Amino acid sequence: MSASPSTQRVLFVCLGNICRSPTAEGVFRKRVADRGLEHRIYADSCGTADWHSGKPPDARSIAAARRRGYDLEALRARPLCWEDYYTFDYMLAMDESNLEVLRRESPLDYAGHIGLFLDFAPDLPEREVPDPYYGEGDGFLRVLELVEAASDGLLAELLQHG
Secondary structure: OOOOOOEEEEEEEEEEOOOOHHHHHHHHHHHHHHHHOOOEEEEEEEEOOOOOOOOOOOOOHHHHHHHHOOOHHHHHHOEOOHHHHHOOOOOOOOOOOHHHHHHOOOOOOOOEEEEHHHHHHHOOOOOOOOOOOOOOOHHHHHHHHHHHHHHHHHHHHHHOOO
């Protein structure tokens, strides 16, 4: 990881780390880069399952992101690991199921924030980013819309409190 000790670190978490969480990572990283804040904010993503370790994001996620100006092709799936709790200040789940895993596996001394990513977009009716994997194409665009809104809210939060 290329972050300094004063960098705020954010981890996006879904089940397989090939659709929702890499989309969140890619969108958020671009938002951070567009503001010239890479030295202050670092983002990564992972899955609570290790089925896709080392694989790129789903081709449908890559295509949908590309249409909106985001590049996900260099990202690779990885599983959640114990060290993540000692590396990341924010661990943001895409849904309640993955949030439960984060909370259940969290060390007692974890001092960061564990929550739902969409909590940073309180004006949205959704509280969870739906998994588009088994659905049709529009689901990937909806994921992008939700992730963009939450990314803006998260960035505002980090800049206000960081």
